[in-house]
Amino acid sequence: MVSVDSRTFLFAFVLVLSVLFVAPPAVAGQLPAPTGKVLLTVTGAITNTTDGKTAEFDRAQLQALGVHTLRTSNPFIQGVHTFEGVRLSDVLNAVGAQGTTVVARALDGYTIDIPIEDAAKYQPLLAMKMDGKVMRVRSKGPIWVIYPVDHYQELKAENFSGRSIWQLNSLEVR
Amino acid sequence: MSPKLSSKLPVYIFTALSVFFLGLTVAAFGVLHSYQDTITDESYDESGMAAVQLRIHYEALMGALAMVELSHGLNGVDEAVLQFDILYERIKALPSRPGYEFLLDDETLNYQARLLNEMRGYLPRIDRAADGDGEALVAMHGELASLRPIIERLGHRPVQLASEIQAELTRDFRQLSDLFLWVIGGFVFSGLLFSAIIWRQLNAASARQVELETLTRNLQTARDEAEAASSAKTDFLAHMSHELRTPMNSILGFAQLLQAQNLDGEQTEAVDQIVRSGGLLMHMIDQVLELNKIMAGRISVSVHSVVPADVVARCLSLMDSLAADRSITLRASPSIHQVPDLKTDPNRLQQALLNLMSNAIKYNHLGGEVTLNCATLPDEGNGPWLRFSVQDTGEGVPEGRERDLFKPFNRLGRETLNVEGTGIGLTITQELVRILGGRIGFISTPGHGSTFWIDLPVEREESLAYEE
Numbered sequence: 001m002v003s004v005d006s007r008t009f010l011f012a013f014v015l016v017l018s019v020l021f022v023a024p025p026a027v028a029g030q031l032p033a034p035t036g037k038v039l040l041t042v043t044g045a046i047t048n049t050t051d052g053k054t055a056e057f058d059r060a061q062l063q064a065l066g067v068h069t070l071r072t073s074n075p076f077i078q079g080v081h082t083f084e085g086v087r088l089s090d091v092l093n094a095v096g097a098q099g100t101t102v103v104a105r106a107l108d109g110y111t112i113d114i115p116i117e118d119a120a121k122y123q124p125l126l127a128m129k130m131d132g133k134v135m136r137v138r139s140k141g142p143i144w145v146i147y148p149v150d151h152y153q154e155l156k157a158e159n160f161s162g163r164s165i166w167q168l169n170s171l172e173v174r
Numbered sequence: 175m176s177p178k179l180s181s182k183l184p185v186y187i188f189t190a191l192s193v194f195f196l197g198l199t200v201a202a203f204g205v206l207h208s209y210q211d212t213i214t215d216e217s218y219d220e221s222g223m224a225a226v227q228l229r230i231h232y233e234a235l236m237g238a239l240a241m242v243e244l245s246h247g248l249n250g251v252d253e254a255v256l257q258f259d260i261l262y263e264r265i266k267a268l269p270s271r272p273g274y275e276f277l278l279d280d281e282t283l284n285y286q287a288r289l290l291n292e293m294r295g296y297l298p299r300i301d302r303a304a305d306g307d308g309e310a311l312v313a314m315h316g317e318l319a320s321l322r323p324i325i326e327r328l329g330h331r332p333v334q335l336a337s338e339i340q341a342e343l344t345r346d347f348r349q350l351s352d353l354f355l356w357v358i359g360g361f362v363f364s365g366l367l368f369s370a371i372i373w374r375q376l377n378a379a380s381a382r383q384v385e386l387e388t389l390t391r392n393l394q395t396a397r398d399e400a401e402a403a404s405s406a407k408t409d410f411l412a413h414m415s416h417e418l419r420t421p422m423n424s425i426l427g428f429a430q431l432l433q434a435q436n437l438d439g440e441q442t443e444a445v446d447q448i449v450r451s452g453g454l455l456m457h458m459i460d461q462v463l464e465l466n467k468i469m470a471g472r473i474s475v476s477v478h479s480v481v482p483a484d485v486v487a488r489c490l491s492l493m494d495s496l497a498a499d500r501s502i503t504l505r506a507s508p509s510i511h512q513v514p515d516l517k518t519d520p521n522r523l524q525q526a527l528l529n530l531m532s533n534a535i536k537y538n539h540l541g542g543e544v545t546l547n548c549a550t551l552p553d554e555g556n557g558p559w560l561r562f563s564v565q566d567t568g569e570g571v572p573e574g575r576e577r578d579l580f581k582p583f584n585r586l587g588r589e590t591l592n593v594e595g596t597g598i599g600l601t602i603t604q605e606l607v608r609i610l611g612g613r614i615g616f617i618s619t620p621g622h623g624s625t626f627w628i629d630l631p632v633e634r635e636e637s638l639a640y641e642e
Contacts, residue, residue, distance in 0.1 A: 076267065108227065166263075
């Protein structure tokens with residue numbers, strides 16, 4: 001029995017060592033904890049977290065990922081507007097997303113699956129401002145996923161309209 | 175398996191398969207029909223979802239406001255602000271939601287506008303609460319209670335519209351499936367009708383076949399009976415003729431013995447008459463017997479190479495005395511030496527020629543002539559043929575009686591003449607020629623005589639051999 005136990009310990013020790021030295025250092029990362037009001041919570045198959053399970057972002061942390069602007073029309077409001085926010089791809093990179101699908105959830109309970117390849121292909125924006133004004137919950141805030149509808153013809157299809165989720169507050173990577 | 179069943183087998187299979195597949199289709203539509211209520215209910219739920227959620231967020235807002243009121247602006251403020259904004263945004267965005275464009279009529283849009291207008295009035299206080307002034311929301315629970323009927327109507331109306339649209343769709347679906355059922359019913363009916371028609375046709379056909387088979391069997395039976403009767407008659411005649419010969423031989427024998435006795439003139443004449451009549455009767459018996467033998471297929475054919483001139487010469491010498499009795503000159507045409515030899519049965523040929531010569535002598539004028547000839551016929555594509563002919567100088571065949579000439583026991587009115595004969599000589603001759611694979615015929619000039627001829631192939635093929 002003793003020999004089995006020691007062998008198990010040795011095996012576990014080697015395993016831990018190999019994980020520590022073979023795996024890239026960026027895999028298990030610690031993100032800084034938010035100081036302001038949390039706007040976005042990311043869960044699921046991610047490697048970088050704030051508390052070991054989830055990655056939470058306040059407005060300042062999101063803006064730190066790099067603010068981009070996108071001028072486009074949108075199926076839900078009239079006219080062309082300027083949106084400002086961070087790229088979905090930047091957020092997924094920051095949390096070390098490992099899955100194939102991002103399940104997006106809104107404050108009002110609306111849920112939609114976004115294929116992870118959309119992030120690189122269309123660079124959708126997690127918009128926090130519209131026409132220079134911060135979007136409040138009462139006007140589709142705090143975050144509205146905006147696809148560059150005017151730049152790709154296929155984005156006018158209804159399944160992409162459904163992915164343009166507003167009042168977004170959480171992402172789950174699967 | 176009986177032939178009747180196997181001929182109907184495709185129909186069995188066709189009918190069974192059609193009924194099976196059509197039954198399957200009907201069953202499938204029946205199942206579809208019964209499932210449509212389930213389908214309807216699911217669609218109804220989805221269409222009602224967004225409207226139902228309005229009330230969920232309204233109740234959440236009211237719950238949070240109640241807490242704010244109870245805690246005098248300390249607890250539930252953030253939740254109330256969040257729920258207010260969610261509700262506000264939801265009402266505002268309702269017309270732009272996918273699928274809701276056609277669920278919102280003017281009445282609903284009117285509710286939506288009123289509700290949005292009412293809620294817009296509360297926005298400054300919500301903003302103050304969001305900035306930390308919880309007191310701003312304390313009285314709001316009671317104030318927002320007045321919105322409940324409008325929220326409920328706004329929630330109810332799209333559901334009602336959705337159910338109306340659903341009912342319409344259901345009605346269309348039902349009509350469509352009813353139509354399908356009718357169409358399939360029509361297919362089944364016509365298929366069964368078609369099968370029934372084919373079934374009847376096949377039944378009628380097999381009935382006809384049975385009828386035909388019965389008829390054929392009856393005909394065969396009748397033919398067998400007729401053949402048996404004919405055979406019995408032939409046997410009877412053969413036996414009778416044979417039995418007649420024995421007493422005839424003794425009559426003739428004793429009559430000839432009497433002739434050798436010393437008899438007076440009257441007695442001699444009577445005995446001569448007996449011998450002459452007896453001889454004639456014996457000849458008749460012989461001929462009937464011969465005909466029966468031929469008819470019964472009991473004569474044999476022995477084929478040899480035959481020199482026509484020899485046969486003719488033999489016939490002339492055999493008929494010499496008979497011709498002399500009637501002072502008739504027998505002659506042979508010189509051309510008999512210029513024809514090739516032929517393969518045939520010399521005895522049967524001689525028998526046939528003697529019959530013709532006998533007639534030529536008997537039915538000739540006293541002192542007439544009978545000429546035998548043999549010549550090569552022009553080739554008709556079936557090899558060389560020879561024609562033997564017997565020409566007389568008699569009265570010829572009476573006009574209109576040519577067809578009766580070869581019928582047995584028909585003497586064409588010569589019975590009244592003083593000519594001995596049985597009337598079956600030509601019938602026997604015709605049969606003999608047939609056995610030899612040849613043809614028989616005649617050319618007649620009434621008052622000037624007739625020529626009977628026999629055509630025979632030079633090379634008699636074995637396949638023509640007489641077999642019966």
